[in-house]
Each structure stands twice: as structure tokens, then as C-alpha cells.
Amino acid sequence: MQAVDFPRAxxxxxxxxxxxxxxxxxxxxxxxxxxxxDAYPHxxxxxxxxxxxxxxxxxxxxxxxxxxxxxxxVLVRVPGIRTDRRGWVPLIAGAAMTLAIRGLFAPPNxxxxxxxxxxxxxxxxxxxxxxxxxxxxxxxxxxxxIVVGAGVNTRMTPGQLPVSTATSLAIARADLxxxxxxxxxxxxxxxxxxxxxxxxxxxxxxxxxxxxxATLGRQVRVMLPDDHVFExxxxxxxxxxxxxxxxxxxxxxxxxxxxxxxx
Numbered sequence: 001m002q003a004v005d006f007p008r009a010x011x012x013x014x015x016x017x018x019x020x021x022x023x024x025x026x027x028x029x030x031x032x033x034x035x036x037x038d039a040y041p042h043x044x045x046x047x048x049x050x051x052x053x054x055x056x057x058x059x060x061x062x063x064x065x066x067x068x069x070x071x072x073x074v075l076v077r078v079p080g081i082r083t084d085r086r087g088w089v090p091l092i093a094g095a096a097m098t099l100a101i102r103g104l105f106a107p108p109n110x111x112x113x114x115x116x117x118x119x120x121x122x123x124x125x126x127x128x129x130x131x132x133x134x135x136x137x138x139x140x141x142x143x144x145x146i147v148v149g150a151g152v153n154t155r156m157t158p159g160q161l162p163v164s165t166a167t168s169l170a171i172a173r174a175d176l177x178x179x180x181x182x183x184x185x186x187x188x189x190x191x192x193x194x195x196x197x198x199x200x201x202x203x204x205x206x207x208x209x210x211x212x213x214a215t216l217g218r219q220v221r222v223m224l225p226d227d228h229v230f231e232x233x234x235x236x237x238x239x240x241x242x243x244x245x246x247x248x249x250x251x252x253x254x255x256x257x258x259x260x261x262x263x
Contacts, residue, residue, distance in 0.1 A: 001049050008183035012190070014041035014075075021050035021066070025073035026137055026149035033075055033139050033147070043186055044075040051151070068156040068168070070178060072149070074189065079144040080197030086146075087241035087255070088196055088205065090136045093148045094122030095209045096188030097132055101152075103184050104174040115172070117214035120234070120243045120259055124152075125214065126174075128261070129167035148189070154178065210237060215259060220245060223258040231262065 003010065003018045010016045022028055029046045032039075051064065051071035078089060095118055102116045115127050124132035132152045139145040153161070154176060156168035169176055192208065195201035210216060215234045222245060223229050232247035242253040 001047075006047075006179045006182055008179050009045070009186060012183055012186040013043050013045045015039075015044040017044075017046045019046065019048045021052060022048050022071075023051070023053035024149075025051060025071045026135060026147050027053075029073045029075060029147050030137060030139055033145060034141070037142070037145070040075050042075065042077040043190060045182070045186070046073045047071060047182070049154070064151070064153065064156065064162075065160050068154065068160055070152045070154050070181075072152065072182065072185070074148045074150075074186065075139075076146050076148055076189065076193055077144055078146060078193060078197070081193065083143075084240060085196060085202070088209070089146055089148070089193070090122045090134060091118075091120075091209050091237070091241050092192040092196060092205065093134050093136065093150065093189060094118045094124060095212050096192060097122075097134065097150055097152070097185050098124050098212045099188050100181050100184035101126070101131065101169070101174065104169065104177065104181060105172075114212075118209070118212045119261065120213055120215040120237075121241070121256075126167050126169075126172045129165055130163075131167050131169065131172070150185070152181070206237065213237070215243065215261065219262040221260040221262050222254055223260075224254070225256055234259070 001018055003016055025046045048071050050066040098116055098118045102114055117125050119125050122134035123130050132150055135149045137147050153168035155170045192205050195205045218234050220234045221231045230247055232245040234243055235246050236244040238244055238253055242255045245252045
């Protein structure tokens with residue numbers, strides 16, 4: 001895999017680097033941006049199809065056989081987004097990836113009937129199984145610079161899946177046009193981030209994210225980082241991007257944790 005394999009994405013990216021293998025694209029990009037900030041503009045991208053020590057949310061490890069998944073890390077610069085709305089950045093990334101993956105399936109594949117949906121905060125599902133996870137990390141000392149990492153199961157076979165609740169683009173019979181996937185993802189990410197920086201357009205971003213989020217309206221089980229577990233109905237996303245879960249008539253905002261769709 002080389003940079004020439006991504007001609008459409010290269011037009012959109014502020015910078016596009018492809019590496020044969022690495023431990024973690026997120027870790028590499030964080031170090032690179034911290035060391036040479038001027039060399040990495042908005043939408044700088046680092047990708048590989050052989051990531052060997054990736055990280056997921058809650059410090060979980062993320063690995064995949066070489067060539068079976070695409071690790072994508074994107075630097076986004078968000079000085080125009082209010083600090084209290086930065087929690088929407090991972091949600092925007094999840095929504096952008098959801099829409100990009102939808103584009104790999106033959107139409108119609110949109111709206112409530114789509115096979116591809118977002119599970120709060122930023123897992124992308126195909127037919128209810130996870131195909132992509134996203135991890136956002138702030139560049140140390142640079143609160144306006146965030147590295148958004150996405151791991152997409154591309155060519156994984158059933159025997160290579162890490163868990164039974166996962167899937168891949170190949171298993172789901174999606175079009176494996178990775179250049180289109182990356183280009184559409186970058187375009188959607190940039191478009192929604194720009195809208196989130198606008199007081200007039202932010203409401204449209206919320207509506208778009210809600211529109212692809214399969215968690216809303218579902219009965220969910222929430223496991224918080226402190227191991228507390230509760231169940232309730234996912235009813236809304238608040239102004240900070242937190243999931244609002246109604247439990248016994250009380251609204252409980254969830255900023256971080258594992259969410260399981262119960263039914």
C-alpha cells in the first residue's frame with residue numbers, strides 16, 4: 001500500500017503519509033505533530049494496513065492481521081470549536097465514517113433502513129456488528145489540535161475477527177475501494193467540523209449525528225469506567241455530546257463508558 005493508491009484522498013488531505021507498518025498511527029502522528037507542528041496542517045493523515053500495537057478506547061489494545069484492516073489517523077485543528085463542544089469531535093468522526101462506509105454499499109443504503117449505523121460514541125456498525133472503532137487524542141500542549149484515529153476492519157475473514165460481535169467490509173460484501181472510503185471520510189469530517197465551529201450551523205451537525213446514531217431510542221446497558229453498570233433508555237445527546245440515558249424517570253448523562261444495545 002502506497003500514497004499513490006489514494007489519489008482522491010490526497011486531494012483533500014492536508015498531508016498524506018502511508019507507512020508499511022507501525023506500532024500505532026495515533027502515537028506516531030502525535031509525536032510528529034508535537035515535534036514539527038508547522039509541517040502538519042489540518043487534515044494531515046497517517047495510514048497503514050499493518051498496525052501492530054494500536055490502542056482503543058479505555059486503554060484497550062487493538063490489533064489485526066497485516067492487510068486485514070486499515071488504521072487511519074487524522075490531525076484536525078479545531079480552534080473555532082468552542083471548548084464546551086469539543087466532545088462532539090469524536091461523534092463527528094464517527095458520523096463521518098458511518099456515512100463513508102454507507103457509500104461503499106449499493107443504494108439505497110441510507111436513513112433508517114441503512115445497514116450501517118453509529119453506536120455512541122463512535123463505533124460504526126454494519127448489521128449490528130462492529131466494523132470500525134475511533135479514538136481521539138489531544139496533541140500534548142495543543143488543545144486546538146486533535147488526532148482522530150480510526151481502525152476499519154477491511155479484509156478480515158470470519159476466522160480473523162477478534163470477537164464474535166465484529167465484522168469486516170469484506171464479510172459484509174462492501175466495495176473495497178479504500179481510496180473512496182478515505183476521501184469520503186475526510187470530506188465528511190472536514191465539513192462537519194467546519195459546521196460545528198459555526199453558531200448558525202452547529203444545530204445541523206447535531207441533527208446529522210443524531211440521524212445516523214442507532215443508540216438513540218434503544219434500551220441500553222452502560223458500563224462506566226469505574227465498573228458501575230446500569231440500564232435505561234437512550235433518549236438524547238446533550239450540548240456536550242454526552243449520551244442521555246433515562247433511568248427510572250431520571251436523566252443520566254454519560255460522558256464515557258461502554259454502551260451495549262440491549263434491544
